Structures are given as structure tokens and as C-alpha cells.
Amino acid sequence: MPRYFTEEHEWIEVDGDTATIGITDYAQEQLGDVVFVEVPQTGAELAKGAEAAVVESVKAASDVYAPISGTVLEGNAALEADPELVNTSPDDEGWFFKLTVADKDELEGLMDAKAYKAFCDSL
Amino acid sequence: MSDTDTEDTLPERLPLDAWHRDHGARMVPFAGYEMPIQYAGEHGGIVAEHNWTRQSVGLFDVSHMGQLTVSGEGATAALETLLPGALSTLKPGNMRYSLLLDENGGILDDLIVTNISRDGVEEFYIVVNGAVKWDDIAHLREHLPDDIVLNHMADQALLALQGPKAAEVLDSIFPGVAEQLSFMQGTGFEWEGVMIGVGRSGYTGEDGFEINCPASHVVKLADLLVADGRVNPVGLGARDSLRLEAGLPLYGHDLTTETDPVSAGLLFALTKSRRESGGWMGHGPVAQVLAEGPKQKRVGLTLEGRQPGREGALVFSGDTQVGTITSGGFSPTLGHPIAMAYVDAEFTQEGTPLDVEVRGKRLPAKVAPLPFVPHRYHRKGA
Numbered sequence: 001m002p003r004y005f006t007e008e009h010e011w012i013e014v015d016g017d018t019a020t021i022g023i024t025d026y027a028q029e030q031l032g033d034v035v036f037v038e039v040p041q042t043g044a045e046l047a048k049g050a051e052a053a054v055v056e057s058v059k060a061a062s063d064v065y066a067p068i069s070g071t072v073l074e075g076n077a078a079l080e081a082d083p084e085l086v087n088t089s090p091d092d093e094g095w096f097f098k099l100t101v102a103d104k105d106e107l108e109g110l111m112d113a114k115a116y117k118a119f120c121d122s123l
Numbered sequence: 124m125s126d127t128d129t130e131d132t133l134p135e136r137l138p139l140d141a142w143h144r145d146h147g148a149r150m151v152p153f154a155g156y157e158m159p160i161q162y163a164g165e166h167g168g169i170v171a172e173h174n175w176t177r178q179s180v181g182l183f184d185v186s187h188m189g190q191l192t193v194s195g196e197g198a199t200a201a202l203e204t205l206l207p208g209a210l211s212t213l214k215p216g217n218m219r220y221s222l223l224l225d226e227n228g229g230i231l232d233d234l235i236v237t238n239i240s241r242d243g244v245e246e247f248y249i250v251v252n253g254a255v256k257w258d259d260i261a262h263l264r265e266h267l268p269d270d271i272v273l274n275h276m277a278d279q280a281l282l283a284l285q286g287p288k289a290a291e292v293l294d295s296i297f298p299g300v301a302e303q304l305s306f307m308q309g310t311g312f313e314w315e316g317v318m319i320g321v322g323r324s325g326y327t328g329e330d331g332f333e334i335n336c337p338a339s340h341v342v343k344l345a346d347l348l349v350a351d352g353r354v355n356p357v358g359l360g361a362r363d364s365l366r367l368e369a370g371l372p373l374y375g376h377d378l379t380t381e382t383d384p385v386s387a388g389l390l391f392a393l394t395k396s397r398r399e400s401g402g403w404m405g406h407g408p409v410a411q412v413l414a415e416g417p418k419q420k421r422v423g424l425t426l427e428g429r430q431p432g433r434e435g436a437l438v439f440s441g442d443t444q445v446g447t448i449t450s451g452g453f454s455p456t457l458g459h460p461i462a463m464a465y466v467d468a469e470f471t472q473e474g475t476p477l478d479v480e481v482r483g484k485r486l487p488a489k490v491a492p493l494p495f496v497p498h499r500y501h502r503k504g505a
Binding site for chain 2 (some may be wrong): 033
């Protein structure tokens with residue numbers, strides 16, 4: 001399944017019409033120990049760029065924005081009890097939410113893994 | 124940590140700058156310096172560094188802080204015109220927490236003063252906050268008589284060794300020093316051809332020491348300390364969460380010129396006899412707050428759930444705003460969010476239910492006693 005990346009350090013994995021969204025290893029490393037995550041409600045309509053989730057580390061609070069538009073199918077309930085999954089498994093168990101992809105064209109222009117790595121290396 | 128440098132000048136480098144980078148530190152601008160916020164590696168990260176300090180020993184570089192000496196005949200009396208604590212009763216070798224106040228009783232800075240007088244020569248060693256040290260120096264110079272010498276030890280580094288095993292570690296390097304010091308006592312001695320000072324103090328709530336030495340020798344000292352397996356370097360991030368758990372206010376956040384010592388809950392810094400006798404800058408307005416009672420008081424808050432309320436978050440009782448959080452975060456030791464806030468006096472009773480507004484939501488909170496995590500200072504005979 002193709003995985004896309006944003007300059008805001010989110011990853012988007014697309015499976016048919018469904019996209020799973022999380023934050024990258026680079027992002028969790030920058031945030032440090034995550035203590036709280038708020039994921040969007042099922043059914044919420046998110047426009048690209050809208051505030052979708054909140055992630056709080058010991059250090060600071062950060063917003064996670066919807067990298068593409070869509071309707072929220074599910075937030076990751078496991079993060080309520082185990083927010084540290086974002087640190088220990090950012091690419092997998094620490095996913096934030098799933099949504100139905102409203103407009104596949106929005107995926108154009110997002111980075112692939114190679115481009116994202118180059119982007120991080122340039123920071 | 125919101126204390127990013129507001130000046131246009133580039134942050135300065137600490138004497139241990141390269142040492143921090145070699146130890147995997149992530150450096151951030153703070154108080155005009157590039158400082159380590161946390162370290163990489165197995166023991167790195169704010170929570171790991173925090174817990175290590177509570178269980179073993181953390182080594183903190185606090186060389187950004189201002190180290191000053193004030194000396195000369197009449198130094199005791201001269202300093203007493205600017206500090207609300209008694210220095211005439213502070214014995215040589217003893218330390219005291221005190222404040223610099225402005226004419227309105229507002230807090231310019233908080234500090235630790237040590238009486239280092241010897242052979243009848245009055246001298247005090249003062250450690251002030253890094254972010255305001257230049258203002259403090261200007262304030263002291265302006266108000267101290269010309270014949271009192273104010274010296275800024277700009278080439279002196281300062282390390283803090285904090286944690287339950289700090290005394291054992293110190294003893295292995297400087298035998299006999301720890302056992303002669305009780306909490307808030309200091310001493311000085313020669314090491315490797317230079318004078319170093321050690322005070323049994325710190326800002327984590329743990330037993331520990333602050334060690335000053337010339338910048339030229341600080342790499343050697345830091346290497347020696349972390350060569351001990353009980354010691355790991357700890358950054359600013361954990362320093363903040365540790366002091367918050369210990370209920371210790373941070374200047375620029377919990378203490379400002381808009382706050383006074385009474386509202387801030389720092390009555391212990393106002394020596395009793397001097398609360399009435401006065402003779403120190405800011406006494407009039409502070410005495411008035413003492414007589415009338417403060418409108419707001421600094422309190423601890425514990426929050427339900429896991430989402431922290433941070434600096435600036437508003438505190439409510441029902442629909443009425445009754446206070447503001449001045450520092451807050453997640454307590455690694457307790458596993459829930461904690462905060463310090465200034466709250467209207469009628470809502471400061473322990474256990475009072477309040478709400479904290481975070482991102483448009485109200486989070487239930489309760490007024491809690493400070494410190495959140497008990498202090499473990501070493502007091503002789505205790």
C-alpha cells in the first residue's frame with residue numbers, strides 16, 4: 001500500500017478509499033515523551049489543513065492537521081490509555097485516525113518515503 | 124519551555140557546549156544561551172532523565188545562571204536594603220533563598236545567597252536567574268553604595284548534581300565534603316589548582332549539590348561526574364518537570380514583577396522581624412498585602428485525565444474566571460497533569476474543585492498542596 005508524507009511530518013497510508021494517518025518517527029522524536037492524544041470523532045468531516053488531532057508531550061502541545069480531506073472513520077482508541085504508542089510504534093500501532101479519502105487528487109504533491117527522507121535530512 | 128531568546132543577538136555558548144553535543148544533547152535557545160533540553164540515548168528523553176534524577180543522580184549544567192559576589196565593609200547592611208531576608212543572622216557557610224523586589228513589591232528575581240565572609244571580611248555569593256542576570260546586576264549596581272564591590276563571575280561554570288545518590292557520588296570524588304553540609308550550607312576548597320564552591324542545594328526537590336568551578340575546569344569535572352555509573356546528564360526539560368513536581372516557582376513564569384512575595388507564597392523568604400521593621404525595597408507595598416491579605420495566591424492544581432493545562436490556561440469556578448495557570452505539565456512521577464496557578468484567594472482552599480480551560484474544553488481540577496512530590500532534602504539531625 002502506498003504511503004505518503006507531508007512536510008508537517010505526518011504519514012498517510014492509502015488502501016483503496018481509506019487513508020490511515022499518523023505522525024512520523026522524526027515527529028515523535030522531536031516531540032519527546034507523548035502523554036496525551038486527542039483523536040477526532042468518528043463521522044467528523046475534515047477539510048484538508050483543518051485541525052484534526054492534538055498530541056501533547058511532556059514538553060509541549062502540538063496540533064495534527066488533516067493532510068487530506070475526508071470523513072473520519074475511526075480514531076485510534078488505544079492511544080487514550082497508551083499515548084506512548086506514538087513514541088514506541090509511530091509507523092504502526094501509534095496511528096492517529098482513519099478517514100475516507102474525499103479527493104484522491106489531494107494525494108498528488110505529497111512526498112513518497114524517499115522524498116520525505118531527503119526532506120528530513122535537509123532539516 | 125517558552126523562554127526562547129527574545130534578543131536579536133545569537134545565543135551564547137556555554138563552557139560545556141561541545142560536551143553536551145558529544146553527549147547527544149538537543150540544544151535550544153534559553154535565557155540567551157544554547158542549552159541542552161534533553162539528551163539522546165538509552166537514558167535520554169525528558170521522562171527518562173526525570174525518573175533517573177528521582178532514583179539516582181542527574182547532572183545539570185546551569186552555567187547560564189548569574190554568579191555574583193558582593194563584598195566590602197557594610198556589604199551585609201547594604202544587601203539587606205535590597206533583599207527582604209535577614210543576612211545579619213546568616214552565618215558564614217549558610218545559604219538563604221531570597222528575592223530582589225522593585226519599589227512596588229514586584230519580584231525582579233529570586234536568588235540564593237550564601238554568606239562566604241572570612242576573616243572578618245564581609246562577602247556574599249549570590250546565584251541569580253540567567254534570563255534576568257544583566258538586569259539584576261544593573262539593579263544591584265544602581266542601589267548598592269559605590270564602595271561595595273559587585274563582581275560578576277562570568278568565567279565561572281555551575282553544575283547541579285541532584286538525586287538521592289548525589290551525596291554518595293560527591294563523596295567518592297570529594298571525600299568528606301557531603302557529610303559536612305546540611306541542606307542550604309556551602310563550602311569551598313581547592314581542586315586541581317583552582318577554587319571550587321559546593322552548596323547543598325538545588326531545584327529538583329531532591330538532595331543534591333550545586334558546584335561552581337572555573338569554566339576552564341568544568342569539562343574535567345563533568346567527565347569525572349558522569350564517569351560514575353550513577354550519574355547521567357539531564358537537560359532543561361526534566362529540570363522543569365522536576366521543579367514543578369517540587370512546587371518550586373520559576374522566574375518569568377510563576378514569579379514576575381506583577382507578582383509579590385505574599386501572593387507567591389514565599390513568606391519564608393521574608394524574615395519575620397524584617398516584615399515589620401522594613402528597611403528593604405518594596406517593603407511598603409508588601410506590608411500592605413500582608414495586612415490586607417493577597418487577592419490571589421499561588422496554588423498547586425492537579426488535573427483529572429492526562430491532558431496537561433499549560434502556562435496561560437484560564438482557571439474557572441463555574442462560569443467565573445478565578446485564575447490563570449503560570450506553569451503546568453505532565454508529572455512523570457505521579458502520572459497525571461499538575462500545574463501552578465494564581466487563583467482568587469477564596470478559591471485556594473485545598474481540595475477546591477475548579478476547571479481549567481484547554482483548547483475550549485473544561486478539564487476538572489482540584490487545588491492541591493505544594494509540593495506535589497515530597498522534598499527529600501538532607502537536613503542534619505533530621
